[in-house]
Amino acid sequence: MPHAHNTSDHSARKPEETNAYLVGGGIASLAAAVHLIQDAHVPASQIHILESGPVPGGSMDGAGTAEKGYVLRGGRMLNFSYLCTYELLKKVPSLTDPKKSVKQEIDEFNAVPENKTNAHARLVAKGEKGPEILNVKHMGLNTQEREGLLRVVAESEKSLGTKRIDECFTKEFFETKFWYMWDTMFAFEPWHSAVEFRRYLHRFIHEFPRINTLAGVDRTPYNQYDSIILPIKTYLEAQGVEFHYDLDTKVNSVSFAPASTITVIEIHYVSKGGATGIIHVQPHDLVLITLGSMTACSSLGTNTTPPAPQPDLETRAKDGSWGLWASLANPVINPHFSHFGNPANFYTRGPESAWQSFTVTLKNPEFFQKIEGWSGNKAGTGALTTFKDSEWLMSIVVPHQPHFLNQSEGTQVFWGYGLFPFKNGNFVNKPMAECSGEEILKELLGHLNFPEHPTLENAITIPCMLPYITSQFLTRKYEDRPKVIPHGSTNLGLLGQFVEIPQDTVFTVEYSVRAAQMAVKELMGLGKEMKIPDIYKGEHNVKVLVDALRKLMS
Template sequence: MSTIKRKADENTRAYLIGSGIANLAAAYYLIEDAGVDPQNIVFYEQWDVAGGALDGSGDDKRGFLIRGGRMHEEHYRCYWDLLSHIPSYDDPELSVYEETVDFNSRYVTDNHARLLRNGKRVDLSSYGLSVKDQLDMGKLLFTPESKLDNLRIEDWFSGDFFHSNFWMIFTTMFAFQKWSSLMEMRRYMLRFMHLMPGMKYLHGIWRTKYNQYHSVVVPLQRWLSDRGVRFELESRVTDIEFDLNEGKKRATTLQIVRNGSEEAKVELGEKDFCFFINGSIVDAADEGDLHAPARLKGVEDSGSWTLWKKIAAKAPDFGNPDVFCGDIDRSKWYSFTVTLRDRTFHDYMEDFTGNLDGTGGLITMTDSNWLMSIVIARQPHFPNQPSDVKIFWGYGLYPDHIGNKVKKPMSECTGEELLEELWYHLKIEEMMEPIMHSNKLINCIPVAMPFIDSLFMPRAKGDRPKVIPDGSENFAFLGQFTEVEDDCVFTVEYSVRTAQEAVYGLFDCGKKPLPIYVGAHNPIAMMKAAAAISE
């Protein structure tokens, strides 16, 4: 049964569950394209802050925190189109898009030290792929998705592939694991083919002026709030009731818990709509500090996963969340954010790498048992960051492995121990020793994220629900765990595209989602990529 599009009127209401970039974008399209009255749009967010995975918080007293950052590049058509209409954080006369273009024209990413081994730069004149690896990559590109259900990357490539420079760059740039979905890897290779020649130097990667919460989420939330959209924070939707009779699907009731205890119900009328971000890569995250490790939580601590599991049991085409959240040991990794009232480390890294801060990007210690990487963003990375304070971010893909210097798993390490391991790999222990035992080290905050790689878990067709399930009259799934053909999860572009599909699919507003840019559709990009991997 197909969905019948409707026109909004003054009585149309929209309820958005979760305040990640997908629903923030959906609210914009509901107002600008569907014509919904902003005062009839309500967000229900379980946490006390909006933004989902695009986060950034803290100060120079307790330390700054970013759990992670999403990759940006030029050809995010939906995302940049949205942000071209949103005033930037600092300048209302400048859009977020314009600010980002200007910022990246001044701080061009050209990483001179992408991979390190034994504290020295790795020669990246070649991706190090054998002829067999190259043939396997070519074969994958021409294999249809229908043949790749539930396959893992390690099911396709030989062991030598996982020791190549290409894999070290690919796995740490995108956070793929050997056991990740082969189907998703194929999508990345096709979608980002144009980045392949310069991927070893991170050419073509864009950064926002500040962290992504302040550069993207705050401007979007301001724009929506200024027009009357309501954000009900600390309001957790615990269940959604549906009318599923005669092939139709209609959300009828939202069950909500406010402030941890106050229960309420919201009945959805004939002109009401519901948008739900199913699943979350940062839900149930836990923070440690300089002297305490982060704790690993589970599905029972996650509002989004718990809700999706309840909903999925009600209809077969509402997806299969267990595929994504059912193996935390395979979907987790740990990150950390370091705050220093000292520039010794940053000055050293600028001199060592040859990169001014903000122009280098990800640096990976290939001989780290944790496969540890760090990013030094352009300073300040926070609007409230004093000039004498420096921050950087890092993560490890193998948190259960024993460290090379600190003889315990990364998952059990305090912030101080994480830094000890990092200084060891960079060969700067002696230089950093005085800072480690002074008030110049404000904090190193470890974060455990049980579901951060869940979107890459091996899957089959139907495990991710359609944005608008067949027969849906007023309900849509949004975000990283919905199905969008040809596009790549773990990107802000994917989330914003689902918002366009949801709003333009439910409302008669005469618009369609913007076409997906696929680098492999450009013959010149294909030829350059082929030349690059054969070096």
């Protein structure tokens, strides 16, 4: 009886008989596909990736041309502690040299002395004569603030519960150098979850001593779409994985077998023309669904127009991956709803989870020459520069050039973001959310005290409003996030930023990759054949702990 599988029976799955349906085309699904081929030996032609967007990659995107401007909705930092991600990248051949892995390519890039990150202008204040680069060797914390940090670190997640970060500290804490560096490095807001903040303090304790230089950050040779997603996609296509994307398969629900176990038997989708379709799933097949999306409902502006204003997000959330998750957690249509968390906690709080990014394409070298001279950092070595007195709390990253594989000669690209897009700017008297790209660049030039010309007329700045970008940081109850393998599941795994992986940190590539590895290992019954690296715990290393405490006391 096929429906009598239980969670402990995953060892019975035969790779040659297994079809794997991966719903969502982000890094989680792509990682799962690589591990299904290499660790579980599922034939690549039996792996199907269903994605309603125009290309795979999910939130790790990057596209554009010199004529129309390049776009990166987000940027992410890699770190030696991303053990699962680096394990994955060892398995994928580089695009430029098939004898090398993507991991080797990244290692070689970061080993070049000129590419090493060492920020000389991490925090910038508004000085009397213009921008002032702050000395950030010290954290700027007083005794009470240090004690507050240590208290949060020591407290249990259960006792912190649904507390916000600003319920654990005084107002002054949010004006310390430590907070400005920490919150812009990871994109925390004062109203975000104290539990997530605590996890970051534990997980990234090894970054404390170099929070001011960001020397622990690994960079990719190009943007992460070109350096990570494209090689994985190219590898999977060459192996024979079946990709369905560009709106021909928008999955809106799944059906379960009428049994006490969770066994998916149908995947329901809508095609581009509006026709509905069903994929029949056998009990020995696998279904892996990416829940939610941090870049859903994002809207792009242009150099001359702001991003479209956000409609009522509560109604929009029924779209795409949020809509699919909402259907899984709906008691009316899913008898197993209680195992699927509470998506509404994350998609109905747009003002708490939104911020705005922007990508600048330059056709004149003056800005780069000026920023390199002013900051003392060559492009690609400065990581993040934060303007702490900016009403938008604006930060920029000036990467190594070229930043895109197809980047035209004579162009430069950089990226930035503002954590407070609904406040009026310091130089442009309106909210960032209502600004055109040109106005955002004007605001930045004002903070730097750089002349507007010739930069403005030689730049294309594309703003991007991201209503859900930090939704995974929102305060939550423990049960709001479902497990990677729901209790009683025989063939369904859940992936992405909204599943629960104890002790690991959301808003990292690592979280998505780890969830994919957990799902493949468990559902394919791989046991000892597939080893998933333990979560890196720097606090178990005495030297790391001593160095972190020394920095904290500075």
